[in-house]
Amino acid sequence: MSACSVEVDRNLCKGCGICVSVCPKNALELSPNIGPSGYRYPMLKGECIGCKTCTLYCPDFAITIVCNEGGGQG
Amino acid sequence: MSKNTHTQVQEHTVAIAGRGGQGVVLATTLLARAAFKKGLYVAQLQSYGAEVRGGAVVAYVVLSKQPIENPYPENYDLVIALHEAGVARRRNEILSSKAIIADEDLVKPIPKDNVIQVKIVKSGTPNMVALGIITAFIPAITEELRKEISKLWNAEENLRSFDTGVRIGFELLGKHTKLKDVAESLTKLVSS
């Protein structure tokens, strides 16, 4: 199981896919479902290493990473 | 809401007409300031061109014992004309004035009996000579005016020209009875 999990504020996400493309581990994909904002949102498909690149590049302040050890938040 | 009565307003105007660079505006400003220091109400206005030197300039001072009602007189009590350009700019106002003392070299002859043509510009610094002539009509402000001129950077030369003007002014007053009325009304302003 991945050490870190991805939390997405589906009200803010606009499904642009930037997070998917900047993830160095290629661990994200867009959901097949439509979120409350009317867009597809990212989901974890592989292993998240907690680098938080996706949070820096998310233009809608929608994605956060939570890692078990240390309880890091970003 | 003010309800003034029909009181007569006594406002007298002295004008200098000339050309940019002759110091016309400066001269009227000094005259106004000196009269202000002697307790008079004054308004000093001018009309000049956009160019710093060379354009037509007419500047005048309205003098009164009361606050000035109207600083836009239709004609003047006394005009010193230093250059044709200035005369042309305000021809109607100047020609309907009570007394005109014009430079005999730079102003074209004006065939009217209240016009006296003498050498002004060639007698010294033109605006200072003009101020001197005016002072002969209001001797009470002479000292204040000398103080103002003393503050200028070339005070000595200016004062010399001013004194020349005063002399010319008194000579003219002695010779031409037409100027006496004007001198009397102007003198009355500061006498009491």
Added chain:
Amino acid sequence: MRCLRKHFSRKYLREEVLPTPFCPGCFNGVVMNAMFKAFEELGVERLKGYVFVSGIGCSSWIPSPHIKADTIHTLHGRAVAVATGVKLAKPNLNVIVIGGDGDLAAIGFNHLVHAARRNMDLLVILVNNLVYGMTRGQASPTTPEGMRTVTTPYGAYEPVMDVAELIARTNANYVARWCVVNFNQLKNSIKEALSKYSRGFRFIEVIAPCITYVVRYEGKTPGQKIKELMKVCRPNTETPYGRIGILKAEDKPGYLDRYFEYVKRATEGDKGE
């Protein structure tokens, strides 16, 4: 159920105005993240004492209404002028201008270049999206030659204005240009411009191509464009967008330092004749 954690930027934002009105994938949000990360790393938790001034355009909506601070949303092109007024009236405030290429490099360039010449104590962030995004993608002074827009339907033919280089040639203290993908460098630049170089005119240009009128017209997704920019925008190299990197970093006295020197002359005997 556990509450959703909040993105780090959101402590600087007015929650009630989210989501932003920007297009999906708009790089404005990335620029905001870089700026907020800089504030976070500087230990600024609450933006009291900061005034954000912007003009008209998409990037001018970055501060207004999103940033939780004093924000002034001004006329098209006039942000630098209003910011100058604010800074001179209250010199202890930190005044930051955020604007686009149309706002700062076209209609407002006169103010920009004179503020730079004066070394006015402002931080100006130019979000260069290469077009007029808000008004449907017309060509701007920074539109690359050949690019088709609604006002250059046969390809842009006017030469491009290199804003950062121009400002670097003035008396400005600090000038840098980064692509939106140079996230850390951009963040560090903003940090530097608010700490190490905290006076005079500081100018940071961010290349952030308009997602709708540049990227979509190229047939690319935001993700693809980011990957492309990551290849192109190497720090300290020439790129199609000009030289990327810190073009200038000085700490000369700013406008206010000079003004107060001038005031000293005025109050200590100089008659001003």
Added chain:
Amino acid sequence: MRVEFLSGNEAVAKAALDSGLKFYAGYPITPSSEVMHYLARELPKNGGMFIQSEDELAAINMVVGAALAGVKSMTATSGPGFSLMQEGLGYAVMVEAPIVVVNVMRAGPGTGQATKAAQGDVMQARWGRHGDQVVVVLAPSSPQEAYDLTVKAFEIAWGLRVPVVVLSDEFVGHGREVVEMPDKVKEPEPGWGSEDYSKPPFGSDDPRKPPPLPPLGEGYDLLITGSTHDEWGYRDVHSFETHFKLVKRLKEKVLGNIEKVFMYEYFGDDEADILIVAYGSMSRPARTAVRRLRATGFSAGLLKLKTLWPMNYDVLRSYVKDARVVIVPELNLGQVVYDVRIVAGNGTVVVPINKVGGGVPIYACEIVEKAQKVWGEVLEEALQP
């Protein structure tokens, strides 16, 4: 009491300093530059900021920025520069920035005659901006009034959070006269002295009461925008209600206080047959004309308007209604004469006297002659069978 010999432009600058001016931005232009020259010398010595801006667009926007920061600020300009400032003035109306803009009028349009007096900017001062808005326009007739009305301009601007235009002209600005000034002027207070920062900064239940303006940098997280906004400053560029409410409030804020804003003087006979309506420099020969008319047996009066906008049409009507002849002398081709025509009834003949250019005033004798001529025509017509 201080008594000095000052030009109108110097008087404006002095009044601004006395009112607490701490920020001036301006661009040189004839015939207003002396305001700037005076403040360039005095402001740095008095803890103020002076900046010569790159253009008039910058000047007015800097002044708005400084005003929003809570500082008394002003700019001065003339014709072409005033045109450039219109956008900024409209912005100041929208964000309710208390600024003072001095326009020393010269003959236009275009570059016109830079050194010659005119009164051609009345309509531009009133209506020069796009959209619905009200600014206050005051017109001084002498250096004395240039001082008095500039003090008043700051009082109104800060009292109502509205831009105030001081519409001077070249005669007033460059003419030098004796000016009497009080030793101390009370610094104008925001909201006429009552401000509650917990109230919304862009809304008010009482249309006559301007909203409070908290200064920048004090943690109020002000949201200021020139776009349509609600009472807390949130942009709303869609709804009819928000926009309508806002522009109506901005207008009513000024009109609701018209008794504080509208200033005039009357001189002459009660219910005069011949009324002269004049403003600014040309109200002075008009006064001489009224005096001369009365001395020759006419019933005459002068209504001198010190406020040109908003116009108090009730006051204007109350004077115009009794007159058979109304003369409106203006240094333009006719602008305030429209206001007189609006209120004049069928029995009143409205006659403009228009003259502009060359720095030539309208002389008192011209007003007298016109009045006598028109009066004669009116009598003749009345006597016809």
